[in-house]
Amino acid sequence: MSTTTTPTAAAPSTNSIGLNKNDYKGGPSTLCIGCGHDSITNHIITSFYELGINPHMVAKMSGIGCSSKTPAYFMSRAHGFNSVHGRMPSVSTGAKVANRNLNLIAVSGDGDTASIGLGQFSHLIRRNLDMVYIVENNGVYGLTKGQFSATADKNSKLKYGAVNPFEQIDICELAITLGCGFVARSFSGDPKQLVPLIKAAVSHKGTAIIDCISPCVTFNNHEGSTRSYLAVKEKDEPLHEIGYVHGAPEIRVDYPEGSVQEVELADGSIITLKKLDRDFNPTDKLAALNLIETSKREGLLLTGLFYVNTTNADLTQTLTLTDTPLAQLKDSDLRPGTDKLSKILKSFE
Amino acid sequence: MSQSIINDCSITVATVNGSGSQSANNILLKTLFRMGIPVGAKNLFPSNIQGLPTWYTIRVNKNGFTARKRDLDICVALNPATWSDDLKSVKKGGVMIYNSEYPLTSGLRDDLLFYPVPFKKLAEENFTEVKLRKLLTNMIYVGVLTELLGIDVDVLKTVVNDSFASKQKVVESNFKAIQVGIEYAKANIKKTDPYRVEKMDQNKNKIVIDGNTAAALGCVYGGCSFVSWYPITPSSSLCEATIDYFEELRVDPATGKKNFAVVQAEDELAALGMALGAGWAGARAMTATSGPGISLMAEFTGFVYFTEIPAVIFDIQRVGPSTGLPTRTAQGDIESTHRLSHGDKQHPLLLPANPVECFDFAQSAFDLADRLQTPVFVMSDLDLGMNQWVSDKFKPSDKPLDRGKVLDAAGLSKAGTFGRYRDVDGDGICYRTLPGTDHPMASYFVRGSGHNEDAKYTEKADDYARLMDRLKKKYATAKNYVPKSVTQLDSGAKVGILAYGSTDLVIPEVRELLKAQGLKTSYLRLRALPFGDEVTQFFKDHDRVYIVEQNRDGQMDRIVRLEIGELSLKAKSVAYTDGLPLDAHTVVEKILSKEKGQA
Numbered sequence: 001m002s003t004t005t006t007p008t009a010a011a012p013s014t015n016s017i018g019l020n021k022n023d024y025k026g027g028p029s030t031l032c033i034g035c036g037h038d039s040i041t042n043h044i045i046t047s048f049y050e051l052g053i054n055p056h057m058v059a060k061m062s063g064i065g066c067s068s069k070t071p072a073y074f075m076s077r078a079h080g081f082n083s084v085h086g087r088m089p090s091v092s093t094g095a096k097v098a099n100r101n102l103n104l105i106a107v108s109g110d111g112d113t114a115s116i117g118l119g120q121f122s123h124l125i126r127r128n129l130d131m132v133y134i135v136e137n138n139g140v141y142g143l144t145k146g147q148f149s150a151t152a153d154k155n156s157k158l159k160y161g162a163v164n165p166f167e168q169i170d171i172c173e174l175a176i177t178l179g180c181g182f183v184a185r186s187f188s189g190d191p192k193q194l195v196p197l198i199k200a201a202v203s204h205k206g207t208a209i210i211d212c213i214s215p216c217v218t219f220n221n222h223e224g225s226t227r228s229y230l231a232v233k234e235k236d237e238p239l240h241e242i243g244y245v246h247g248a249p250e251i252r253v254d255y256p257e258g259s260v261q262e263v264e265l266a267d268g269s270i271i272t273l274k275k276l277d278r279d280f281n282p283t284d285k286l287a288a289l290n291l292i293e294t295s296k297r298e299g300l301l302l303t304g305l306f307y308v309n310t311t312n313a314d315l316t317q318t319l320t321l322t323d324t325p326l327a328q329l330k331d332s333d334l335r336p337g338t339d340k341l342s343k344i345l346k347s348f349e
Numbered sequence: 350m351s352q353s354i355i356n357d358c359s360i361t362v363a364t365v366n367g368s369g370s371q372s373a374n375n376i377l378l379k380t381l382f383r384m385g386i387p388v389g390a391k392n393l394f395p396s397n398i399q400g401l402p403t404w405y406t407i408r409v410n411k412n413g414f415t416a417r418k419r420d421l422d423i424c425v426a427l428n429p430a431t432w433s434d435d436l437k438s439v440k441k442g443g444v445m446i447y448n449s450e451y452p453l454t455s456g457l458r459d460d461l462l463f464y465p466v467p468f469k470k471l472a473e474e475n476f477t478e479v480k481l482r483k484l485l486t487n488m489i490y491v492g493v494l495t496e497l498l499g500i501d502v503d504v505l506k507t508v509v510n511d512s513f514a515s516k517q518k519v520v521e522s523n524f525k526a527i528q529v530g531i532e533y534a535k536a537n538i539k540k541t542d543p544y545r546v547e548k549m550d551q552n553k554n555k556i557v558i559d560g561n562t563a564a565a566l567g568c569v570y571g572g573c574s575f576v577s578w579y580p581i582t583p584s585s586s587l588c589e590a591t592i593d594y595f596e597e598l599r600v601d602p603a604t605g606k607k608n609f610a611v612v613q614a615e616d617e618l619a620a621l622g623m624a625l626g627a628g629w630a631g632a633r634a635m636t637a638t639s640g641p642g643i644s645l646m647a648e649f650t651g652f653v654y655f656t657e658i659p660a661v662i663f664d665i666q667r668v669g670p671s672t673g674l675p676t677r678t679a680q681g682d683i684e685s686t687h688r689l690s691h692g693d694k695q696h697p698l699l700l701p702a703n704p705v706e707c708f709d710f711a712q713s714a715f716d717l718a719d720r721l722q723t724p725v726f727v728m729s730d731l732d733l734g735m736n737q738w739v740s741d742k743f744k745p746s747d748k749p750l751d752r753g754k755v756l757d758a759a760g761l762s763k764a765g766t767f768g769r770y771r772d773v774d775g776d777g778i779c780y781r782t783l784p785g786t787d788h789p790m791a792s793y794f795v796r797g798s799g800h801n802e803d804a805k806y807t808e809k810a811d812d813y814a815r816l817m818d819r820l821k822k823k824y825a826t827a828k829n830y831v832p833k834s835v836t837q838l839d840s841g842a843k844v845g846i847l848a849y850g851s852t853d854l855v856i857p858e859v860r861e862l863l864k865a866q867g868l869k870t871s872y873l874r875l876r877a878l879p880f881g882d883e884v885t886q887f888f889k890d891h892d893r894v895y896i897v898e899q900n901r902d903g904q905m906d907r908i909v910r911l912e913i914g915e916l917s918l919k920a921k922s923v924a925y926t927d928g929l930p931l932d933a934h935t936v937v938e939k940i941l942s943k944e945k946g947q948a
Contacts, residue, residue: 003703031854032940041801048522054786054787056785056786056788056791057785059630059784059785065416071794072806076792077792078784078792079782079784079785079791079792079793079794079795080748080792080794080795081626081629081781081794081795082792082794082796082797083577083622083652083793083795084649084652084797087618087619087622087648087649089619089622090577090614090618090620090621090622090623091622091623091625091626091629092626093573093612093619093622093623093626094622094623094624094626094627094628094629094630094632094634095626095627095629095630095784096626096630097575097610097612097623097626097627097632098574098575098610098626098627098628098629098630098631098632098634099630099631099632099783099784099785100787102630102784119615119616119619120615120618120619120622122615123614123619124617127612170894238782239889240503250889302917309593319607319610319611319612320605320606320607321606321607321610321816322601322604322606322607322608323606325630325631325785326574326575326608326609326610326627326632327574327627327630327631327632327785329574329782331572331749331750333698334572334573334574334599334608334633334750335569335570335572335745335750336570336598336599338744338745340598341566341570341743341745342742344566344594345556345742345743348556348557348558349383349555349556349557
């Protein structure tokens with residue numbers, strides 16, 4: 001049976017597959033008020049809604065940490081997997097290879113990615129698993145109350161005066177060097193930049209890394225760094241003992257390409273973001289690395305899409321997987337038959 | 350010459366690894382097998398690529414006792430570095446066939462027979478190609494043994510043919526080398542030893558295969574579609590064989606597309622992570638490793654236990670930490686794997702004892718993992734996994750694959766309600782959905798310990814206590830699904846023997862030797878944990894039960910004791926490991942010495 005309908009303009013409240021934005025929502029967030037991570041959650045919801053991706057075909061992957069809790073706060077209709085600290089890439093690899101039709105969106109943190117998870121992060125990129133990987137980067141361990149992560153700037157200070165003596169791992173530079181075909185950096189409170197980046201990342205066939213600066217409103221204090229996120233003004237107060245988190249308003253920015261924007265964080269400190277020029281060519285690896293480093297020397301945190309390469313085969317292609325997801329193969333696809341076994345066993349006589 | 354000893358001897362070839370002796374040894378073994386004689390082989394190799402000592406032992410025994418023998422009858426000594434040790438290893442009246450060109454400094458024993466063979470000279474005289482000479486030296490000792498033991502040359506020819514099937518030139522040069530050995534022995538060695546072999550008919554419909562190859566076939570026929578692994582001896586050959594059979598059997602000839610995926614992971618943490626990701630998404634996934642890899646998998650194993658995701662993990666056990674004895678066998682991971690990871694947990698272990706069970710248990714492990722939604726460990730070892738065993742042929746299951754309690758969209762609609770961790774059937778096993786299921790009730794959120802029946806986040810004390818009780822119930826349910834123990838009773842026997850895994854190979858001989866000493870025994874072979882009431886009954890039926898295993902601490906002994914309550918007073922541990930497969934005399938001595946105290 002078929003019916004003919006006159007095409008009408010889609011109602012503004014639904015997307016191309018007839019779902020409304022509420023269909024992309026998740027459970028209530030349990031993060032601190034004003035956390036940059038919640039902004040990113042909203043931008044993920046917007047991106048998937050606008051792309052018209054069916055939530056049941058999405059798998060939400062994460063490791064451990066504040067960031068890794070966030071998949072519970074978007075797309076409740078999608079299966080979610082809050083895995084093990086630093087090990088989300090391996091779980092994602094298995095899931096995507098088992099069902100190649102799934103859209104994987106992963107949320108990780110700087111500790112989950114650049115410290116405990118650096119090995120799996122690197123090998124995920126090496127294999128070019130088709131997934132979006134957002135690092136909600138605040139340079140600090142929030143969930144265990146404020147220790148340094150590997151993305152913290154060298155010489156930055158912790159709240160009680162401890163100085164980070166180690167070099168910072170730049171997730172974007174690392175990803176580019178490892179051969180990642182989609183590398184971007186953005187800021188949690190910049191929907192105009194971040195939403196298109198997430199949408200582009202979803203469309204990219206292969207691993208897409210978005211290093212998203214996401215201020216921790218509670219535990220960060222890297223004075224003099226490019227990211228200074230101290231959220232508690234009463235500096236002498238031992239926060240982890242009094243257990244009070246005051247929260248802060250969400251930080252939003254809106255600045256044009258090629259320009260520089262100073263952002264005042266919850267503690268009154270400043271970071272300076274610089275957005276890539278519109279005419280920047282993101283297909284030149286060396287140019288991208290050069291620009292990120294040069295900006296860093298100038299005290300600027302460069303944002304934008306740094307590098308794109310769409311020519312690499314993703315893992316399902318490399319493995320020459322059958323079109324049917326492995327998870328849906330039938331007994332007859334999986335068991336070769338008794339005669340074949342007899343023939344094999346004959347060779348062992 | 351004393352009276353002949355027919356089909357009862359143990360032969361060792363001592364050489365250095367990397368010298369190419371493997372194919373000569375395999376040809377020797379296969380020939381004896383095709384002569385219909387019960388035969389077993391153990392390859393003792395170093396963790397090295399070239400230049401360290403290696404020994405290959407073949408046990409021929411007309412009664413079917415093919416476990417390693419402690420005392421050797423015949424040694425082919427080709428490694429001057431191990432000469433003095435090799436000399437000691439042969440029993441009184443035995444034979445040393447040795448390379449007469451080596452300057453052997455230590456004194457010869459006067460209670461052995463010595464057959465010198467100038468291997469290098471024979472190779473040089475007969476083969477012009479230098480590289481070939483070294484390789485074919487090995488075939489020369491096959492020829493010498495053929496003549497001395499009376500190996501059937503026609504059978505030997507078929508084996509050489511099959512071994513180098515596609516290369517006629519290789520067949521010819523190998524057989525020429527064998528002929529050189531035969532002729533040399535005929536002309537120069539006066540046989541004064543008693544050892545001979547004769548054709549029998551014990552190997553009809555049998556094969557010679559290693560447990561890892563058998564397990565690989567079991568994985569293919571068990572419907573495995575995803576393998577993630579990190580290379581480690583002695584498990585690598587399992588994954589490599591699986592890859593080979595996948596490529597042979599699971600590629601669409603028209604499109605070249607594959608009904609399987611194999612990912613070599615960056616480490617064992619990632620290997621298990623991938624397997625469980627695939628299991629969560631609905632594929633039948635496995636990984637294989639050995640002790641050190643199992644340790645790395647501890648973190649994920651706890652997570653899988655709590656989140657209830659199917660995973661099959663092969664542990665091809667070996668001696669402890671790396672460097673030194675990683676190429677020696679042991680049953681040393683039983684206790685740690687049974688309770689691997691943090692928090693309360695117990696995992697089902699399958700305990701294959703021979704290649705048939707390697708195939709069967711590999712095949713059924715995927716059903717079990719899907720049915721029980723938990724990691725299932727298949728505990729093989731280096732001896733079983735990598736040595737060549739004479740085996741019955743394998744039969745694939747004729748039952749459909751058991752995918753366990755999975756609800757698709759139609760199933761969800763029919764059920765009308767869904768909670769991922771609700772115990773609907775009262776057996777501790779809940780229903781699950783797979784990602785990608787198009788139904789408003791399908792999705793749920795996987796997380797570690799903090800989830801209630803509906804997979805919602807919780808830190809409530811009640812929720813956690815209920816979850817733990819249900820997981821315990823599920824483990825008890827597993828008893829109904831895992832392979833049952835096998836018992837051989839000897840009427841009137843007051844003493845029992847309990848063993849598992851590759852230790853089984855030595856037990857028939859142990860029982861025979863004990864019987865000769867006047868001690869009748871019954872035998873129970875554990876094939877899985879958790880075990881059923883049959884084990885308790887076995888302890889009830891016997892005064893004492895010796896638990897024989899290849900580790901120091903009596904690991905299974907401790908597990909069994911915990912389960913059988915007061916009966917545990919009857920359990921006596923016979924645990925021994927030195928890296929070599931167990932031999933019967935060592936076990937018999939230990940049991941008899943404990944028996945003395947019982948009288």
